[in-house]
Amino acid sequence: MSVFVVEQVSRRFGRRSSRPVQALDRVDLAIEAGQRWGVVGESGSGKTTLLRLLAGLDRPSAGQIRFQDRPLDLADRSSLTRLRASVQLVFQDPQSSLDPRMRVGSIITEPLRSGPLRRSGQVPTDVKARLNEVLEAVGLPQAAARRYPHEFSGGQRQRIAIARALAPKPDILLADEPVSALDVSVRAQVLNLINDLVADMGLTLVMVSHDLTVVRHVCDHVAVLKAGRLVETGPVDQVYRRPASDYTAALLAAVPRLGDRWD
Amino acid sequence: MRRLSLIMGLALVGLVVAAAAVSLVWTPYDPNLVRPPDRLLGPSWSHWLGTDRMGIDLLSRLMVGSRTTLMVGVIAVCLAIVVGVPLGLVSGIRRGWLSQLLLRVSDIMFALPALLLAILLVAVRGASVATATWAIGIATVPVFVRMAHAATLSVMAQDFIDAARSCGTSSAAIALRHVLPNIAPIVGVQASASFSSAILAEAGLSYLGLAAPATTPTWGRMMRDGQVDLFLTAWPALAPGLAIAVAVLGFNLLGDGLRDQLDPRLREFR
Amino acid sequence: MAIAQAIARRVGVFVLSLLGATVVVFLIVQALPGDVAQATLGMGATPEQVEALRQRWGLDRPALVRYGSWLLGLAQGDLGQSYLTGQSVSGQIAPRLAVTCWLVGLSMPIAVLASVPAGLAAAMWRRRWQGAVISSLSQIGMAAPVFFTGIVLVVVFSVRLGWLPANGYEPLLGPGGLDLAGWASHLVLPVLSLVIVQASLLSRYVRNGFVEVLAEDYLRTARAVGWTKWRALVRHGLRNAALSIVTVIALQIGAMLVGAIIVEQVFALPGLGSMLLQAVASRDLPVVQGIAVLLVVVVLAISLAADLAYVVIDPRLRSREA
């Protein structure tokens, strides 16, 4: 079953009077259940815009997104609730994605207390138990629930954000550059966590990144965006070994490797 | 250094509040008792701040006057918060033509200083403390609309708002659960600053003779009356002026102190 | 092209705000409950007398019509006739305007000139005693109401020292010809009281503007390539300080005009303020309305000028609208 089908989707920003920015230009993409997709490109390539469209936080200027084989209509409450109940997001900047005035426990359980999700009946009802489950899943002590986000380091905050995303037992996880704000040495821990969780819970993953090696490590499929247009899609292994476009090849070559001078 | 503003602010505000509270049960003399033989006395042990041209004890009258000052400030600022913050909040969350119109109107009102608005109202309805309070309150509303609007916009730009939206949290819940707690400290700081503006406006109106009648003791009015005898003695004019300055300084310092105490991560929002 | 567009947009907003402001002033003065004619004649007047007065003042016409004709007059510089004297309001305002213009026009530039070095020093020395002294002085200057400052100045310079007159005004071009000394001596104290309040306020904003620049990455870059701290701050901070000053002037111009009204009362200057207060006392609504509109127009015009200055100072605004 297709989870998302993106059909000829475009997104423009800016009013008609001024020069509009074409963030996405007629993009086609089909994401099947259980797949792990990486969306790769430079800043300004439209990768985050695509993710926001999938998350139902924004609507396309043209084209259509189908979610679980039905058109996604943000104006239609039931369509939106279906999306919200099964899709969760992890953001790039763990500084800004956690409300500084809330305790970690309330942050993580917010999705469980949201009206539409509760009424949909698809989310766990025992909030306390679920909180402890996800805290354990991301490797945080239960005492963390009573503390505030600023008491945690960047890597730990990203764990909190992941715990919040997992709390309502989503089928699909969307992640926007989940490790690019972190030190290289912390990156490994968060990538391990994402890998384990996606495998254990059988999630469908869509992860945006500018780093092809990160995508290769976590994903099985990759879509390469350049200036709003899709330049290449395919199994990650194939794209990594034999990139079909020069742009992908350039992206790959640009990633600094330890071996560059040393080997 | 930062703590200092807060402590001094609290001390000065505390002094004014204490004077008002004590005046309810006790003042050194009757604040309305006219004693012509005692007129225009300088400060002494029996009259700490001296007496005015009617022989009334200045300290007693100042203490009673602080009640008006605080009352006008509290009512005007509360009015402005209760009306202004929700409007600013809603216009920051729902950005339609209605919000735009609201902001435009508030900008126009902003061009009308509190004192001018009060003068207009007084011209129509006659001078009274109530009219002055209403005018100051109404004129302060746009301040809070603007401030709450700007603060709401910066909170709404944070990722945690998208996180909340993406799990179906309604706009109302977002406003109450995320935006309001995050802008509350800024509202508090603004309230303190607006409180001192309100005190200044009320004092100005009273000084111009546009607020309280001569019988009601207010600091501005006392200065107006004291100025007449300026070449005989300066005390009746200076003492209430000092009181106003102390109160305004207190609330200004309190506002600065509160702002410095704000969580540094919250300051990024502004 | 971009600049022209940005300017046109702001002028458009200005015109709309102007219209809005006339509506607000009109509504407050004319549409609030209370019968001015009755109030003027007192309770003893017969209904016929009241009706006659209402007719004479045109109060019997519907509000919309009255607003329309008032607006039409405004557009031609006609503010209507005084209830009291029957004279044209514009004609009465003209001589008073000069006093207020001198007062505000002299105070503002002096306050700006004083506040920039004070703000710069306070920012630079913000961790030392010199900065603390400047900041404390500006706190005190801000806290003291302008009439208190004025009275203190009178006590010192008129009562104690006897150097300057405590009140009154003499025009620059009086009946006896050019009278610079008389004119100046009557304006020194009023201008000084306004300057103290405004400079205190401005220097605080200027200080904060400079402090903001101190924390900017580009100041670090400037120092890394060879600017000393002071020179880097002046170099990159002045524009920022200019933005702060423009912002405060735009925000505070209303408060400044009101301050001028009060100062006129303190020093018994025959300016717009005292005219306004007399009109309020005698409920001469056309005069009140006329002066109020004039003041609001000035406030809006200054806001417009500030907005335009922004476009000139900040290049980001220019192209963002392109």
Next chain:
Amino acid sequence: MSLLEVDHLNVWFDRGRSQVVRDLSFSIDPGQRLGLIGQSGSGKSVTALAIMGLLPESALMSGTVRFEGRRLSGAKEAELAQARGRDLTMVFQEPMTALDPTMKVGRQVAEVIRLHEESSGRETRRRVIEMLDRVGLPNPDRITDAFPHQLSGGQRQRVVLAMALMLGPRLVIADEPTTALDVTVQAQVLELLDVELAAHRAACLFISHDLAVVARVCQQVMVMLDGRVVESGPVRQVLSQPIHPYTRGLIATARLDLARPGSRLPTVEDFYAGGQL
């Protein structure tokens, strides 16, 4: 003689309550490139600021910094300012905010020349355009009249590099100069830095949390942990025979490209228990 000598450097913040740099000593020879690596908060940036004399006023510092034998630590601001930009210079992480938004970029570069040398207006403009061209900016005569916000992050970082390299300084301190850039732009900027440093025979202190980036530019490397240097030596040697367990952890985590996709990645904690997240 060493170009830069840092001797027993200590830096405290918060009125001496928290120590950020602990007893740090090292030297850089002329033309040598030294990488300084560590997690955020390990004290690398503070070390750079201390060398430049750009520490915030609230910081306390002890120890000495010598540049070509002259003492920089404790020198007067005017004296330091003369050396900065001409003898040694620094490039910062955030290209978006490193330039004054209200000033044309050409003028900001030109000021570096005018600060330190006599130069006519026309001559200055020629040199600015030439330098902008050298750092690989397209249409340098157009870009010189652009405002920072009209340029991309990569372009701005090139402008910053142009300012830094304008007068051919003998030491360039680069504090995570490419962390905020896209990988493709990062590669270009690193290449540019490499070429320009070589052309000027300038030494470099290169700060990064990314071992792979440091290895790309430097011959020597120092590993910093909690304000201390725990290991230093030639890059080749440190990478092949790391001694400190923390260094081993860093190296292991940096080799994402060698890991089998989907496999568990090694973390620093596998090697060094003292480090936290």
